[in-house]
Amino acid sequence: MYHIDIMTLFPDTVGDVLSESILGRAQERDILRIDAHQIRDYTLNRQKQVDDYPYGGGRGAVLQADPLYRCWAHICARYEKRPHTIYLSPCGKTFTQGDAKRLAWEQDHLILVCGHYEGIDQRFIDECVDEEISLGDFVLTGGEIAAMAVADAVCRLVPGVLSDAECFENESHWDGLLEYPQYSRPEVWHGRAVPPELLTGDHAQVERWRRRQSLLRTRERRPDLYEKLDLTSKADQKLVAELSRPALPQPVECRPAAQADLPAIQAIIAQARAWMDASRIDQWNENYPIAEDFLGDISRGECYVLTCGGAVGAVFTLSARPEPCYAAITDGKWSAGQPYASIHRCAVAEQWRGTGLARRMIEACEELALAQGLQWLRVDTHKKNKAMQGLIRRNGFQYRGNVLVDAPPPHDPRRVAYEKRLKPL
Numbered sequence: 086m087y088h089i090d091i092m093t094l095f096p097d098t099v100g101d102v103l104s105e106s107i108l109g110r111a112q113e114r115d116i117l118r119i120d121a122h123q124i125r126d127y128t129l130n131r132q133k134q135v136d137d138y139p140y141g142g143g144r145g146a147v148l149q150a151d152p153l154y155r156c157w158a159h160i161c162a163r164y165e166k167r168p169h170t171i172y173l174s175p176c177g178k179t180f181t182q183g184d185a186k187r188l189a190w191e192q193d194h195l196i197l198v199c200g201h202y203e204g205i206d207q208r209f210i211d212e213c214v215d216e217e218i219s220l221g222d223f224v225l226t227g228g229e230i231a232a233m234a235v236a237d238a239v240c241r242l243v244p245g246v247l248s249d250a251e252c253f254e255n256e257s258h259w260d261g262l263l264e265y266p267q268y269s270r271p272e273v274w275h276g277r278a279v280p281p282e283l284l285t286g287d288h289a290q291v292e293r294w295r296r297r298q299s300l301l302r303t304r305e306r307r308p309d310l311y312e313k314l315d316l317t318s319k320a321d322q323k324l325v326a327e328l329s330r331p332a333l334p335q336p337v338e339c340r341p342a343a344q345a346d347l348p349a350i351q352a353i354i355a356q357a358r359a360w361m362d363a364s365r366i367d368q369w370n371e372n373y374p375i376a377e378d379f380l381g382d383i384s385r386g387e388c389y390v391l392t393c394g395g396a397v398g399a400v401f402t403l404s405a406r407p408e409p410c411y412a413a414i415t416d417g418k419w420s421a422g423q424p425y426a427s428i429h430r431c432a433v434a435e436q437w438r439g440t441g442l443a444r445r446m447i448e449a450c451e452e453l454a455l456a457q458g459l460q461w462l463r464v465d466t467h468k469k470n471k472a473m474q475g476l477i478r479r480n481g482f483q484y485r486g487n488v489l490v491d492a493p494p495p496h497d498p499r500r501v502a503y504e505k506r507l508k509p510l
């Protein structure tokens with residue numbers, strides 16, 4: 086059993102807080118025992134006075150060494166081994182999760198001493214205290230809140246207190262990172278949707294998203310912690326490279342493309358085509374997509390651009406017309422008989438890859454489809470185009486089967502087809 090004895094002028098307050106919820110249940114199951122001791126009970130004077138004026142003058146009072154010592158000695162007498170004694174003090178070392186682990190796993194008995202007034206007589210500290218711990222660079226009225234914080238952080242790491250080590254292993258400060266944002270039901274609250282990556286049911290994707298968010302948060306909020314991280318793994322290197330990309334110029338807006346956008350669109354398409362060539366993905370070729378395709382899309386109002394700070398950063402076509410080549414799907418099937426919108430000819434400018442603009446593009450497709458009363462989105466891509474498949478899977482699209490597109494020999498006409506059911510916001 087793990088023991089914590091707390092020396093305080095307010096044992097009821099401390100006892101009440103630490104006997105609630107998880108720590109209360111752990112005490113009922115004899116995994117923990119937390120006792121709060123009234124320092125006043127160890128005075129020798131009738132008034133139960135525990136403080137006196139500071140030598141050398143000055144305002145306030147100091148907790149005297151003797152009642153503290155008597156209380157401490159009384160607690161020690163109950164145990165064979167001298168308990169590790171901590172004085173909660175703004176002059177101590179700032180408490181961290183590392184200290185919580187050390188105290189939970191290397192000790193089995195703590196005495197926490199709460200000061201009050203101006204503090205406690207140094208001679209008690211010199212004689213009885215093993216370490217001084219501070220809650221942070223601020224001053225509290227008394228040590229009780231600090232003692233409760235330390236006791237709580239230590240106790241939840243004592244084996245058996247939480248049901249599973251997983252409960253604390255992914256939390257903030259466990260391995261030097263801050264935790265990723267958490268969400269619970271409903272999926273949309275006050276118009277704010279849960280990030281789509283968390284709804285895919287794909288464990289690897291969820292883990293990757295969480296790691297990315299943790300790194301991002303830690304870098305933004307705690308650069309001191311971020312600097313100390315070991316990010317040498319291949320996966321982390323990839324995430325760090327993504328996070329190092331420049332931020333998108335704001336605002337990011339989606340609007341129907343105009344003929345004047347054609348040069349910018351063609352530049353983005355050329356970059357995407359070069360990337361596909363370099364990646365040996367036989368999806369686009371010299372005859373597709375070309376300016377005529379986009380001019381047709383623009384004239385039908387089906388071509389859109391995403392602008393970043395006014396400049397075109399991405400392009401896509403969203404069509405509500407049934408796609409002829411989707412009719413003959415093999416190795417699977419589409420959702421039955423639903424009107425849908427399909428995404429074609431989409432690409433993000435090279436400089437904005439990895440910045441989240443592609444995700445914004447998919448979100449824009451979803452909003453536009455919903456605005457047209459369509460609740461299904463379809464898209465196809467080459468099976469070697471892992472970037473596109475990753476993007477759509479992360480955004481909740483599901484693989485439906487294989488289709489053949491109109492690609493002249495020697496090009497590969499085979500495509501993998503995906504679909505997503507949209508939920509109105």
Ligand SMILES: C[S@@+](CC[C@H](N)C(=O)[O-])C[C@H]1O[C@@H](n2cnc3c(N)ncnc32)[C@H](O)[C@@H]1O
Pocket residue numbers: 172173174175176198199200201202203204205218219220221222223224225226227228229231
């Ligand atoms: C008003 S404080 C005394 C501060 C002291 N005169 C000083 O300037 O360092 C009274 C008691 O609150 C507790 N306390 C105050 N700030 C604390 C902190 N940041 N962390 C832990 N304990 C604290 C200590 O037990 C301390 O003895």
